[in-house]
Amino acid sequence: MNETHARRLLNSYKHWTGKELIPIDSKLPLLEQLEESAVVILSHGTEPDPILNYGNAKALSLWEMSKEQFTKTPSRLTAEPMEREQRAEFFRNVTSNGYVDNYTGIRISATGRRFYIKAATVWNVLDEQGQYCGQAAAFRTIVRIES
Secondary structure, rough: HHHHHHHHHHHHHHHHOOOOOOOOOOOOOHHHHHHHHOOOEEEOOOOOEEEEEEHHHHHHHHHHOOOOOOOEHHHHHHEEOOOOOHHHHHHHHHHOOOOOEEEEEEOOOOOEEEEEEEEEEEEEOOOOOOOOEEEEEEOOOEEEEEE
């Protein structure tokens, strides 16, 4: 990921929600601030089976992957399959509203550990011309599921 993508994540989040994703220090590179954030932040591109293109340090740790492994992973493989209608409704809401707030779902790490993400925001990422270029998610609350 580069500073352009970092700016797109931040600007798109603000565009859809009216809020700042994280507090920004203008003296530090955006990418560094996203990387070190206490908020889990990840995104994927626009491929037919979207591939993750960014995960900050918290995301990589949570999914127990290296950056190289993470950015080769289809985003659908980080989650348990949703029921078809639930999944369809979720994507209709993101598409029509530009974002969905307060999303909760079960995710799976590379080693098979299951966890809930709670109160996540999922939003459409826009480029500098306002064109759709992927989706991103951010959340703070994680509940581990014991096997």
